Amino acid sequence: MKKETLRVLLFALSALFAIVLLDQLVITNLKNSQVNIINVALIFFFCVSGMYLLLGLGGVLSLCSVTMLGLGAFVCGFLNTKLNVPIPAAMLLGALASGVLALFLGLLLLKLEGPCFVFGTIGVTYIGQSVFQNFAAFTGGPNGTGGIGKLVLFGYTFKTFKDWFPLLAVFVLLLILLLHRIKQTTFGRSLMAVRDDATAAYCMGVNVYRTKVVVFVLAGVLAGFGGSLYAVHNGTISASLFTFNTQLKFVIMLMLGGVMSPIGALFGTVLVNYLPELARFANSYLNLLYGCLIVLLMIFMPMGLAGILKEAVVRYRVQRNKQLPGDGGKGGPSDVVS
Amino acid sequence: MKKRFLAVSVSLMLALGLTGCGQGAKDSGQGGNDSTQATTDQAQTEAAGSQEQTEKAELNGAPLKIVYCGTSLSQENGDRAKQVLEIAAKECNAAGGVNGGEVVIELIDGGNDQQAYIDAVLKALEVEGVSAVIGTFYSQYALACADYVNEAQIPVFNVATNFEMANASDYYFTNRCVDTAFSNTMAQIAIDNGVKNPVTLFYNTSNGYNDSAFMKAYMEDKGFSVAEEIAFDNTTTTDYTSIVMQAMNVADSDGILLHATANTDGQSIIALLHQYGYAHPIISNSNLFSDSFVKNVGVDACAGMIGFAEYTTTQENEANKAFQELMFNNSSFSYDTVSWIDASFYDDFSLIVEAARLAGGNDKDSILDGLTKIKGYDGIMTSYSYHEDHSYADYIYLAVVQEDGTIEVSDAVEVTH
Amino acid sequence: MALFFQQTLTGVSVGLVYATVAMGLMLLLRAAGVMNFAQGNLLAMGAYLSFLFMEKLQLSSGLLMVILALAVFVAVGCVFCSVCFLPFKHAKWPQAMMICTIGAGTVIQECCLLFITAETRSVRPILAGSLSVGGFVIPYQYFFIFGAMLFMMTGLFFLFEKMYCGRVMSAAAQNKYAADLLGIPTNLTTMVTFCIVVCMVGFSGWLLAPVYRVSASLSNFQARAFASVVIGGFGSLKGAIIGGILVGLIEAYSTYFTTTYKDVVVFGCLLLVLAFCPQGIIPSGTKKEKA
CATH class of the missing domain: 3.40.50.2300 (Response regulator)
Structure with missing residues (x-):
């Protein structure tokens, strides 16, 4: 165990160092619009990490994370602009509100199997879209909520996008450590058991329903917190930010980066957000290229980029093992993992 | 692994080939097609550009850079904007440019949702030497970006009619009637x-x-x-x-x-x-x-x-007829009807150019200054004058x-x- | 009272349109286990094809148009199947297949927008004019749509219940492993199912184009189709049809008290149905196998 903690600590310290380095050398030289894309990608990662928990660890596909994101954002905005609640408290309350909604929906929907559950979450997303666009008293209607205050932490005001980057990067680092830690706990293992075979997990004493609800609420809270960050970062939010198409984009971000790896998911998120930049030459063919890319990547890399990397590492290890003397008869691990 | 790479590269080539095929096939088709027109239009502007450079060597003053970042370029409105603005720029440059410099149009894909539009606006505001921006149809997107525009202090023409835009930012203008x-x-x-x-x-x-x-x-x-x-x-x-x-x-x-x-x-x-x-x-x-x-x-x-x-399509109006002729005679315009959307983009372009002329400079501050001076300028849709609510239309x-x-x-x- | 009667008829007619899309969705779900997120885009593709043949290429012969359209739909069905289904037969993640259909849907839509037309256009109906029934007006085009629907329903019924090849396809859909053991060419049957579905949806789009206009917004029908599939009951074609009609009626009646929250009403009903009777209104006989 101690070696594991040491490894994690080392990883965290080196990541922190990398963040500081990145910030000083790269971010200060980038244009404001590019930093904005990176920041928004980091904020979306909160939502995508919730989906990672649900899909990668739990085997549950939920298509309503964007509604949790929106609810967190609008609650934070509403509390701050209409009720003058200070920003840190409003952000936490936003996350809490999403958690409550996730609890309610989870209790309602998680009894259903596969496709029914997915359709249910699709319904929730459409309801959310409609309510956000039309419920003027809460969300400000079509114009949305504007004039949300700036975040002030320990006397430091986060005004520009470049100010936000280190904070968001640290949050994302903590989130990745949290996700890694969840995998090691009993809860994480029960979750993976439920994903692999719910009946077997039930026989082993895992309360399948309760596990799923807990992870759904956790994903909801994470998405809600991401929503609050989104609201404060953008300053103005409106319903057209939280549509079903955005949800589909989140799913693509997760699958692209690697559904089984949080770091892969982060990479996938940044890549999908940066795609319009990279593909500017495509002009009016951008969407067509985007669709083709998704199809090709799903066919050839269903486990995402992280999956490809892992496969390459495994194959390298097998090669190395094969070269050791006296191991001629042993089959490599790649025969088991397929 | 080799098979995989082969498969991926074959598929990519197929995809690219499909798009190229579509262009080639429509070359011989009737009525023309957006994709063909995009490539021929590009070739034309490039050819025209180089022609301009050989003919008018004195157009080397500071260029007037107009950036369009409205809707996605594959949607109808974005595509029309692209074609109209490039035709207008070519016409203006052929007539001698503005203040000794040429007009340059830059296009940024504004995407299909609000976050994509915000990204596009931020990019547009940071384009090197941008003089003016032509923005969106949706006032709620414009309102979300008001803070960024205020900070950058660049004039933005939105093709929307919501009066709240002028309240949100002093740099928002519209050629339409609010x-x-x-x-x-x-x-x-x-x-x-x-x-x-x-x-x-x-x-x-x-x-x-x-x-x-x-x-x-x-x-x-x-x-x-x-x-x-x-x-x-x-x-x-x-x-x-x-x-x-x-x-x-x-x-x-x-x-x-x-x-x-x-x-x-x-x-x-x-x-x-x-x-x-x-x-x-x-x-x-x-x-x-x-x-x-x-x-x-x-x-x-x-x-x-x-x-x-707002646009007198069928009236016996000299300006209308000239505009329609300009569009239809130009092979890079691929639609068979001219609508108020095209006239609106053209008028936005003309207002920016006119403001630059009145102020005598091609940078953003001169244009801001010149925009307040416009009075009774005859555009395609109507005549335009500066009003306090940052809208220009005089008549409907x-x-x-x-x-x-x-x-x-x-x-x-x-x-x- | 007259308004109520009119809204009912509106609901039923729109509902039958939803039912057509839902039938295709249900077929694919049963045959391939794939939740097809490209259904709406395929519907729009049918409409765009009708515009292409009738207005842009100005083909005069109706028979030629139908044959060409059939050829295009079968081609699209085969490509769709080989791209979105065959590579995923042994995949660990069923979600990968779903996302592939999302990508395919985007590609189909963008191709239509880029190569056919980006504007919202209209096409001539097969027979212009309409029939007036007690204050309610039905365009003659709707009768063609209903007729096509009835034809599709009876065709599918005969195919799956009476004909041998239909039973073979059902077998392949229910349990691939067993079907393989029996010597049934599962790849071929799945491809045929895909082609049938694409033809169904494509021709529906073709017939709908005069009524709802040729534009990408036809893909909005997809969300309602999902709702119909769930409300009507999983796994049965009858369920899809009843569900579609119910969704149409709910939407029509919802305009009595709200015009902007229509989505909330329809999907709220969906959630209620899921909460209280998850099998839907018409529960199907097939149980899900755990292989």
């Missing part, structure tokens, strides 16, 4: 046609809600009333039958004040009203008064529609669709600000 003014005109048209208790039917953006509120206030001010305000969501609705039936059956109503776009919603609503034999006057906003709209919906359905237009026109499908446009009605 809704405070035209809602009153629409209500007055209703009253002049004997409508005393109409139903307002509008799309559920802040624009629509504002218009309905203003029309209601005006009617009540004049001693009449509005029977009901019915909003619809034009992004998620495809079938408008039930909504139209509700609107038609409001008790004691004697007319419909319609605020819709010329896409599925406007076309469906007008067609349905005709199908059900709606006998009362239909007063519409300017989006629906265009030749392509009448062609798509059918002359029978549109005949008798009244309202106001009362319009009636005749029995034969032509749109009869009356004398100008002065826009009250």
